[in-house]
Amino acid sequence: MYLVANISVEICAAKSCKLCTQYCPEANTIQYSEDMGKDQGFKYGSAYVAVDRCKGCALCVWVCDTMAKNNAIKMTMIDQLPLAAVTDNIRYEEKSTVAVLSNPMIVIGN
Amino acid sequence: MSLDYVKFSGGFEKFMPKEYRDMVEHGPFGKKISVSQMGSFKEILEEHPMCAGCAMTLFIRLAIIAFPNPEDTITVGTAGCGRLAISQAAIPFVYGNYGDQNGVASGLSRGLRLRFGDKPKDVVVMAGDGGTADIGFQQVLHSWFRKERFTTIMLDNEVYGNTGGQESGMTNRGAVLKMAPLGKKFEKMDMLQMARVAGCAYVASVVPNNPRRVESVIKKAVLIAREVGSTYIQAYTSCNIEYAIPTDKVMEDAKTVENDRYQFTEYVSDEAKQYLTERYGYKDYLPKPAASAAIPNKA
Numbered sequence: 169m170y171l172v173a174n175i176s177v178e179i180c181a182a183k184s185c186k187l188c189t190q191y192c193p194e195a196n197t198i199q200y201s202e203d204m205g206k207d208q209g210f211k212y213g214s215a216y217v218a219v220d221r222c223k224g225c226a227l228c229v230w231v232c233d234t235m236a237k238n239n240a241i242k243m244t245m246i247d248q249l250p251l252a253a254v255t256d257n258i259r260y261e262e263k264s265t266v267a268v269l270s271n272p273m274i275v276i277g278n
Numbered sequence: 279m280s281l282d283y284v285k286f287s288g289g290f291e292k293f294m295p296k297e298y299r300d301m302v303e304h305g306p307f308g309k310k311i312s313v314s315q316m317g318s319f320k321e322i323l324e325e326h327p328m329c330a331g332c333a334m335t336l337f338i339r340l341a342i343i344a345f346p347n348p349e350d351t352i353t354v355g356t357a358g359c360g361r362l363a364i365s366q367a368a369i370p371f372v373y374g375n376y377g378d379q380n381g382v383a384s385g386l387s388r389g390l391r392l393r394f395g396d397k398p399k400d401v402v403v404m405a406g407d408g409g410t411a412d413i414g415f416q417q418v419l420h421s422w423f424r425k426e427r428f429t430t431i432m433l434d435n436e437v438y439g440n441t442g443g444q445e446s447g448m449t450n451r452g453a454v455l456k457m458a459p460l461g462k463k464f465e466k467m468d469m470l471q472m473a474r475v476a477g478c479a480y481v482a483s484v485v486p487n488n489p490r491r492v493e494s495v496i497k498k499a500v501l502i503a504r505e506v507g508s509t510y511i512q513a514y515t516s517c518n519i520e521y522a523i524p525t526d527k528v529m530e531d532a533k534t535v536e537n538d539r540y541q542f543t544e545y546v547s548d549e550a551k552q553y554l555t556e557r558y559g560y561k562d563y564l565p566k567p568a569a570s571a572a573i574p575n576k577a
Contacts, residue, residue: 189317190489191529193335195324200317215317225331225525234530260304264318 171243172222172252172272173198173229177214179240181205184212187236188228197221198228199253202264213264219252219272247273297324297368305368307349313340313489322348326363331525333532334433334515337486338363338404341431344496345369351400351500352390354383356414358406359440359517360433377414379405380421380430387428398504401428407448408438411467415447422476425507429499432469432510435517443520450539455520470543473510479550480509483543485536487529495544501558502550514540 175188181204192198202213224243232241246252253267291299301307304320311319322342328335338360345351354372355361356379365371374382383403390399410418410432418430436453438444443456447467454461473481480502482495492513499509516523516531523531536542546554551563 186314186317190313190340191336191487193328193330193332193339195321195326195339196317198317221325223330225528227331227336227526227528230526230529260318260320263315 169245169247171224171226172219172246172249173217173224173226173241174244174249174252175215175217176240176242177205177208177216178210179238181208181210181212181214183236183238183240184214185236185238186215187231188215188241191231192228193225194221194223196255196258199258199265199267201267203266216253216267218255218258218267219246219249220254301349301368306343311343313343313493316343316489322367322369323363324366324368326366328359328363329519331518331528332359332515333486333518333528334360334435335363337433337492337513337515340486340489340492341402341404341496342367342369344493344500345400345402346497346500347398347400350398351402352386354379354386354401354403354405356405356409357440358409358433359435360404360406364404374405374414377409377412378417379403379409379414380417380426383428383430384421384424384426387426391427400500400504402431402500403428404431404433406439407432407434407436408446411447411469419472419476422473422478422508422510425477427503427505427507429496429503429509429511431496431499432512433515434512435515435520436466437517437520439517439520469510470512470545473508474545477507478510478545479503479507479547481512481543481545482510483512483514483540485514485532485540485542487532487536488542491542498546498554498560502546502553505557506547506550506553 189198197218198215200215205212205214226243229241232238251269252272257268259266300320323339352370353364355364356374357376383401387401434448436449445458445462449462451465452461480499484492484495499511503509518528554560555563
């Protein structure tokens with residue numbers, strides 16, 4: 169198993185600084201969704217990780233802890249995540265993305 | 279491919295390549311985007327084989343987002359880590375052989391001007407410190423002396439990272455590397471000064487820990503290169519493998535290095551200042567009002 173970044177929606181949707189989306193070295197890996205926090209009653213949307221692209225460098229953890237001081241991102245073993253976003257289940261909309269969460273351990277073949 | 283040249287006939291959209299349709303529908307083609315929107319649109323850069331936590335990849339990602347007209351941009355690169363990511367993008371990438379990337383880009387930018395006239399077609403060279411300052415040094419300097427109108431970006435990781443850690447001209451004096459065990463014996467090359475002497479219209483040094491600054495620097499450099507002359511950006515993009523930086527401390531290292539020896543510097547020639555102000559409405563270079571007039575008289 170390996171580590172991937174896991175963003176706490178509760179903390180992220182309260183602050184929504186979006187710093188991690190700007191510092192991740194991987195393209196389209198830390199994504200932003202307007203719906204993800206708002207559907208749980210939070211003020212803003214939340215960032216989330218497309219776990220199939222995350223290489224586990226934890227650069228976003230440093231950015232969230234030290235620059236943003238939000239402590240919303242933790243590295244988690246991928247099989248410990250009940251639900252996560254994967255690239256194939258992400259849809260792009262006008263100004264945001266929508267992710268359908270699924271179990272990241274179940275890979276559906278093409 | 280530019281949206282102005284390629285127009286879909288009704289019903290034929292689905293036959294265009296997937297990456298092109300993605301860029302038009304969900305990506306930056308034909309729109310204005312900025313780093314603050316990152317994470318909510320499909321990026322030009324795709325999955326790539328660069329190491330985890332690589333600051334060079336972060337810089338390349340920011341640079342590609344900052345291109346003013348990505349659909350009219352061609353990137354040129356050479357051997358090194360950078361091309362592994364730059365080639366995984368939905369815009370054309372030309373691979374120059376060892377060190378001739380600035381020669382290739384010169385011909386390319388002249389050819390595009392012949393073919394497309396005044397319609398801007400941007401050529402951006404992105405090569406490592408070895409490709410720019412060592413192997414390609416002669417062609418880089420000559421392209422600047424000839425005032426070729428394209429942008430040169432040096433991805434300066436201060437080492438030959440792709441081949442196991444040899445010292446390059448841009449390595450700091452005294453640095454001990456895997457393939458330079460006695461430490462480097464002479465100083466880091468001052469390419470910024472050299473670019474100014476060679477007549478570049480815009481010279482800047484940046485560190486990727488400030489995405490907005492990277493965006494503004496790249497935008498200015500590409501716009502100036504359209505008409506005024508050569509532009510040069512030197513970016514510190516640490517190699518966390520050869521310099522043994524823990525991946526989660528990459529930005530901390532960038533900050534330390536920025537304070538130590540990589541301060542943000544920017545040189546804009548007078549002609550380029552005038553061009554940016556008149557053509558693209560930049561207000562930074564307007565003559566400042568006299569100090570006495572700026573302070574209201576309280577008497």
